[in-house]
Amino acid sequence: MYQIYPRSFADSNGDAMGDLPGVVGRLDYLADLGVDVVWLSPVYRSPMDDNGYDISDYEDVDPLFGRLADLDALIARLHQRGMKLVMDMVLNHTSVEHPWFRESRNPASPKRDWYYWRPARHRTLAGTPGAEPTNWASFFGGRAWAYDPTSGEYYLHLYTPGQPDLNWENPDVRQALFAMMRRWVERGVDGFRFDCINLISKTLPLADGPAGPDGLCHDAGVVADGPRFQEFVREMNQSVGLSERDLLAVGEMVLVDVPKARVYTNPDNRELGLAITFEHLELDHDPNGPKWSLKPYRLVDLKRVLAAWQNGLAGVGWNCLYLENHDQPRSVSRFGDDSPQFRALSAKTLATTLHMLQGTPFIYQGEEIGMTNAGFTSLEQYKDIESQNYAREALAAGTSESDVLAALAAKSRDNARTPMSWDASPFAGFSPVTPWLEVNANHTEINVAAALADQDSVYYHYRQLIALRHELPVVTTGKFTLLLPDDDRIFAYLRSTDEVQLLVVANWSSMPAEWPAGLPDVSTATLLLNTHSEATGGLAAWESRVYRLGANDRPDL
Numbered sequence: 346m347y348q349i350y351p352r353s354f355a356d357s358n359g360d361a362m363g364d365l366p367g368v369v370g371r372l373d374y375l376a377d378l379g380v381d382v383v384w385l386s387p388v389y390r391s392p393m394d395d396n397g398y399d400i401s402d403y404e405d406v407d408p409l410f411g412r413l414a415d416l417d418a419l420i421a422r423l424h425q426r427g428m429k430l431v432m433d434m435v436l437n438h439t440s441v442e443h444p445w446f447r448e449s450r451n452p453a454s455p456k457r458d459w460y461y462w463r464p465a466r467h468r469t470l471a472g473t474p475g476a477e478p479t480n481w482a483s484f485f486g487g488r489a490w491a492y493d494p495t496s497g498e499y500y501l502h503l504y505t506p507g508q509p510d511l512n513w514e515n516p517d518v519r520q521a522l523f524a525m526m527r528r529w530v531e532r533g534v535d536g537f538r539f540d541c542i543n544l545i546s547k548t549l550p551l552a553d554g555p556a557g558p559d560g561l562c563h564d565a566g567v568v569a570d571g572p573r574f575q576e577f578v579r580e581m582n583q584s585v586g587l588s589e590r591d592l593l594a595v596g597e598m599v600l601v602d603v604p605k606a607r608v609y610t611n612p613d614n615r616e617l618g619l620a621i622t623f624e625h626l627e628l629d630h631d632p633n634g635p636k637w638s639l640k641p642y643r644l645v646d647l648k649r650v651l652a653a654w655q656n657g658l659a660g661v662g663w664n665c666l667y668l669e670n671h672d673q674p675r676s677v678s679r680f681g682d683d684s685p686q687f688r689a690l691s692a693k694t695l696a697t698t699l700h701m702l703q704g705t706p707f708i709y710q711g712e713e714i715g716m717t718n719a720g721f722t723s724l725e726q727y728k729d730i731e732s733q734n735y736a737r738e739a740l741a742a743g744t745s746e747s748d749v750l751a752a753l754a755a756k757s758r759d760n761a762r763t764p765m766s767w768d769a770s771p772f773a774g775f776s777p778v779t780p781w782l783e784v785n786a787n788h789t790e791i792n793v794a795a796a797l798a799d800q801d802s803v804y805y806h807y808r809q810l811i812a813l814r815h816e817l818p819v820v821t822t823g824k825f826t827l828l829l830p831d832d833d834r835i836f837a838y839l840r841s842t843d844e845v846q847l848l849v850v851a852n853w854s855s856m857p858a859e860w861p862a863g864l865p866d867v868s869t870a871t872l873l874l875n876t877h878s879e880a881t882g883g884l885a886a887w888e889s890r891v892y893r894l895g896a897n898d899r900p901d902l
């Protein structure tokens with residue numbers, strides 16, 4: 346699966362933003378990489394408060410990205426090349442500009458109940474601080490309730506005030522959403538990536554949850570995985586024909602745990618197909634603080650969490666394998682070593698480790714050439730609403746500007762949203778004009794043209810990994826066994842079927858390592874893939890290898 350963030354992929358008409366014809370123009374690049382499915386982040390009509398995750402019309406393309414005909418062309422061209430299209434589908438909320446919400450602002454309208462409108466807290470004055478119906482925090486800072494002076498009530502928005510939560514309890518809401526999705530299926534899309542889908546069911550009545558230090562409830566347990574979640578998703582599956590038509594159903598699930606995801610992605614339940622989960626990306630901040638409270642992660646924790654998800658969904662559900670997307674910093678900067686000496690090697694080794702696991706690997710645009718974090722040094726360079734909200738609140742609370750900049754440099758979503766670096770030209774071959782977000786200054790070296798010209802590049806390593814998965818069924822079906830769980834530098838595991846066994850061994854550090862004791866013997870094994878041309882007795886810094894073990898070397902499992 347290859348994720349395209351269309352705003353930052355390719356600008357065909359010189360308006361500083363990526364667009365659909367820009368995507369169509371790059372399909373050969375994706376086909377050559379070996380991509381099977383494209384996930385397209387939202388291209389629907391939107392006021393773009395959250396770059397399209399605030400939808401004002403689910404059935405049309407925003408003029409920034411082109412026209413419906415361009416989307417039809419994209420679907421047709423993808424299908425011609427044997428690739429599929431998964432559309433992002435944001436069902437937890439709409440934009441405030443959606444006609445449903447505009448109508449809903451009128452208390453007498455039948456649409457009033459399509460969103461969560463609530464009066465002020467008992468014995469408070471509506472519109473004054475603390476009068477909000479519950480103590481819930483928005484995921485993007487501040488409170489989750491916006492006051493509407495006209496009606497004297499509040500509406501719920503778990504994200505920005507521009508993203509009011511839809512009330513799935515109302516059957517008319519569900520029917521309208523399902524009918525809209527059926528029309529997309531008829532149009533030819535092959536599936537959906539359901540944005541924060543486990544937020545659609547809330548526990549009623551909406552009530553205060555445990556308060557954090559700021560007095561607000563940040564506990565996703567209160568807002569996520571509500572009592573009717575499975576019922577709603579099953580109804581959607583049946584009504585849209587997700588299982589029946591074998592459509593891809595990727596569920597992004599905020600703060601979900603293994604037991605729940607195992608149920609949600611069990612094909613027998615006819616709910617969702619794959620789970621995008623977060624536990625492995627929650628290891629580099631204070632466990633009780635926000636993502637901005639930086640803390641180095643430990644490899645043993647990452648291995649433990651990934652192994653728990655491998656084993657937890659094995660034989661029942663299905664994992665999405667990802668280290669990077671439009672909400673996350675660049676993986677080579679976060680988990681690898683993005684210095685010139687080790688950038689390419691560490692990007693390859695992260696990829697080897699991830700792609701040989703069980704599940705569906707996701708590549709986020711630019712990851713396949715080892716793009717790094719943005720390297721922004723001033724607040725003005727950040728455009729993302731979450732980053733801007735964080736900076737404003739943190740500065741107001743007394744955090745120094747240099748600490749705010751350090752947190753943004755490590756964690757801002759804009760790290761992954763800089764324009765795709767296609768070549769070394771001034772705007773990275775993304776656009777003929779100054780793009781909406783600055784290009785990464787290192788595009789002069791790290792870009793697609795340079796990667797294609799270098800047989801040893803990160804890009805060709807990804808191509809090999811994809812080819813290996815296509816060739817070897819064990820990569821899809823094999824049982825996963827974590828080796829050396831306590832080693833803080835080596836990531837090693839086995840993938841086994843009755844016929845074949847693979848050993849993946851990776852040095853996740855910028856120092857060479859001895860060949861670890863406790864690995865199976867590889868003297869008669871076949872080396873299928875490696876990052877270094879010469880395999881020695883030890884492991885070089887950021888070296889990774891994939892072996893097929895010989896019949897005699899296989900550990901008895």
Ligand code: TEU
Pocket residue numbers: 395398399435484504540541597599636671672673731758
């Ligand atoms: O993100 C879900 C989510 O909960 C986010 O809080 C995510 O964890 C955060 O961006 C990390 O900083 C989805 C989309 O992927 C994201 O782009 C949207 O902003 C969000 O939903 C609201 O639609």
